[in-house]
Amino acid sequence: MLTAIENSSKPVIAAIHGTALGGGFEVTLACHYRCAVPSAKVGLPEVKLGLLPGAGGTQRVPRITGVQAALDMITSGNPISSVKANTMGLVDELLADEDVVGGAIQYAKGLVETGAPLKRIRDISIDPSSIDPNFFDNARKQLARRARGQIAQDRIVSCLEAAVKLPIDEGLEKRKRTIS
Numbered sequence: 001m002l003t004a005i006e007n008s009s010k011p012v013i014a015a016i017h018g019t020a021l022g023g024g025f026e027v028t029l030a031c032h033y034r035c036a037v038p039s040a041k042v043g044l045p046e047v048k049l050g051l052l053p054g055a056g057g058t059q060r061v062p063r064i065t066g067v068q069a070a071l072d073m074i075t076s077g078n079p080i081s082s083v084k085a086n087t088m089g090l091v092d093e094l095l096a097d098e099d100v101v102g103g104a105i106q107y108a109k110g111l112v113e114t115g116a117p118l119k120r121i122r123d124i125s126i127d128p129s130s131i132d133p134n135f136f137d138n139a140r141k142q143l144a145r146r147a148r149g150q151i152a153q154d155r156i157v158s159c160l161e162a163a164v165k166l167p168i169d170e171g172l173e174k175r176k177r178t179i180s
Contacts, residue, residue, distance in 0.1 A: 002030035002056055006120050011111060015104035016040045016091065021079060026055035029064075032118045035093040035107045036082035037100050042090060043079035047152050052178065058159035059171040063124040064089045067131055067160055071139055074160070075153050092119075122168040136161045
């Protein structure tokens with residue numbers, strides 16, 4: 001379903017209000033654009049249950065935010081405000097007020113009027129040479145001290161490493177194999 005959203009030839013815009021966590025947030029990441037009301041929160045809390053994000057968050061978030069920010073966000077499991085998400089690039093537009101429907105319609109009209117191209121996260125690649133060669137090993141060591149025997153953090157690092165080294169479809173497949 002998320003690939004169909006991402007591959008749509010028509011613009012798909014997520015309008016976020018309240019709290020979009022886990023799979024709900026991952027659905028918004030497959031959309032071409034995301035707008036949110038100022039009070040909204042987003043996040044990937046699965047790690048707090050010893051799980052990994054299951055619908056592409058480990059592959060899409062680092063392609064937007066960079067690997068360090070994705071590592072911090074996904075391994076903490078803490079939600080972030082829409083304001084912070086906007087500064088990180090996870091939300092494209094902060095709506096002026098809490099009217100999510102009216103604001104989203106106005107935002108969509110503006111995108112259409114300006115002929116904004118469809119933004120597909122799957123088309124973003126991360127230059128492996130931009131990452132310190134020891135980044136993933138160092139992250140595993142730091143998280144091992146904090147995780148106290150839980151394996152989700154280590155597997156998240158493996159998925160983020162795949163996001164750097166592989167095209168998104170291969171990274172998504174690796175993520176599936178990581179939990180099997």
